[in-house]
Amino acid sequence: MRLLYFAGLRQKIGKSEETLDLPPRSVAELIAHLKTRGPGYVAAFADETRLRAAINQDYAALDAMIAPDDEVAFFPPVTGG
Amino acid sequence: MTPHIRIQAEDFDAAAELTALRPGAGALASFIGLVRDDNGLTALTIEHYAAMTQKEIVRIAAEAASRWPLTGLTIIHRIGRLEPGAQIVLVAVAAAHRGEAFAACEFLMDYLKINAPFWKQEEFGAVTRWVEARSTDDDAAARWKK
Numbered sequence: 001m002r003l004l005y006f007a008g009l010r011q012k013i014g015k016s017e018e019t020l021d022l023p024p025r026s027v028a029e030l031i032a033h034l035k036t037r038g039p040g041y042v043a044a045f046a047d048e049t050r051l052r053a054a055i056n057q058d059y060a061a062l063d064a065m066i067a068p069d070d071e072v073a074f075f076p077p078v079t080g081g
Numbered sequence: 082m083t084p085h086i087r088i089q090a091e092d093f094d095a096a097a098e099l100t101a102l103r104p105g106a107g108a109l110a111s112f113i114g115l116v117r118d119d120n121g122l123t124a125l126t127i128e129h130y131a132a133m134t135q136k137e138i139v140r141i142a143a144e145a146a147s148r149w150p151l152t153g154l155t156i157i158h159r160i161g162r163l164e165p166g167a168q169i170v171l172v173a174v175a176a177a178h179r180g181e182a183f184a185a186c187e188f189l190m191d192y193l194k195i196n197a198p199f200w201k202q203e204e205f206g207a208v209t210r211w212v213e214a215r216s217t218d219d220d221a222a223a224r225w226k227k
Contacts, residue, residue, distance in 0.1 A: 006130055007200035008211045054198070057133035073130055073198075077214030080127065080158060080199025081114055081170055081190060 001068055003034075005044070006075035009051075012044035021068075027053045028062040030072065050076055084142040084154040088134050090161040095171055102153040106175035110182035112190050118165035123204050126162045127169070130198035134158070141192045145174075148188070149181035156189065158199065188225050194218040 004017045022033070031048070034041045045051065053060045054073045066072055085101075087093075099109050116125045142154055153175035163169060172189045176182040201212040 004130070006198070007128055007202070054130070054133055057130075057136050059196075071132075073133070075130065075198065076200065076211070078194075078196065078198050079201045079212045079214050080129070080197045081194040 001030075001066055002071045004071065004073040006073065008076050009044045009074055013040045024065060024067055026062065027055070027060055027064050027066060027072070030066060031062075031074075044074070052077060082146060082151055082153060084139070084146070084156065086135060086138050086142060086155075087157045088129065088131075088138075088160060089157065090159060092159070092168055093157045093171055095168070095173070098155050098157065098171060098173055102155060102173055102175035105152045107177045108179045108182040109173065109175050110179070110186040111171065111173040112186055113168055114170040114190075116163050116165050116167045116169060121205055122165055123206055124162050124164055125167075125169075126202045126204065126209075127158075127160045128200045128202065129158075129160050133198045137197050138193065141189060141196060144192070145185045145189050149176065149185045151176045151181065151185055154185070154189070156193070158193075158197065160199070191218070191221045191225060195222045 001022055002017065002019050005013050010016050031045050035045050052075050055064055055066055055070050095113055099111060102109055138156055142156060145154065151174055155173040157171040159169055172186055174182050174186045195218050203210055203212060
């Protein structure tokens with residue numbers, strides 16, 4: 001699955017994207033897995049209330065399922081407009 | 082009615098965009114967001130999730146068109162590094178009457194603020210910080226819940 005990180009999340013993790021070979025799982029399960037990958041990830045995903053996720057460019061809830069070929073993006077609450 | 086939606090670095094000409102919405106309309110309503118000259122801000126940089134912003138704004142526009150009878154709708158949002166005073170966003174709506182024009186314009190801005198995947202980073206000389214999302218934006222959007 002292709003993972004994208006934006007804004008403050010990208011700064012904490014230190015990369016804007018990565019591709020991981022993972023079986024299908026929920027957004028919540030993916031976050032739990034990412035937190036094991038290092039302190040940058042722990043900091044980025046520390047506050048799940050300030051976190052948004054999208055699967056294939058559609059907003060996704062924590063219990064949404066991700067397929068292995070999906071694009072998943074994580075980002076802080078948006079501030080456009 | 083086909084909404085005109087553009088995400089671009091270049092500045093826009095609001096008057097020209099409004100003129101383009103005139104055919105068939107009795108009412109035009111618009112909003113322009115500007116970079117505020119606050120506390121010595123030197124620049125505002127707007128980042129976006131390119132693959133998702135167009136899709137999300139199209140969705141928001143379709144929602145507005147389903148709620149109100151509109152003859153036209155234009156949304157332009159800039160990206161990149163902007164200086165104080167620069168235009169950031171234009172929302173312009175055309176309809177037969179002012180009720181739906183005003184309402185749709187405000188709805189579009191309120192929904193864009195909480196849903197469109199852009200992020201602003203403020204620059205104060207050498208110091209940069211991310212703008213934080215505000216709960217008042219969620220409150221504003223909640224007013225439109227059916």
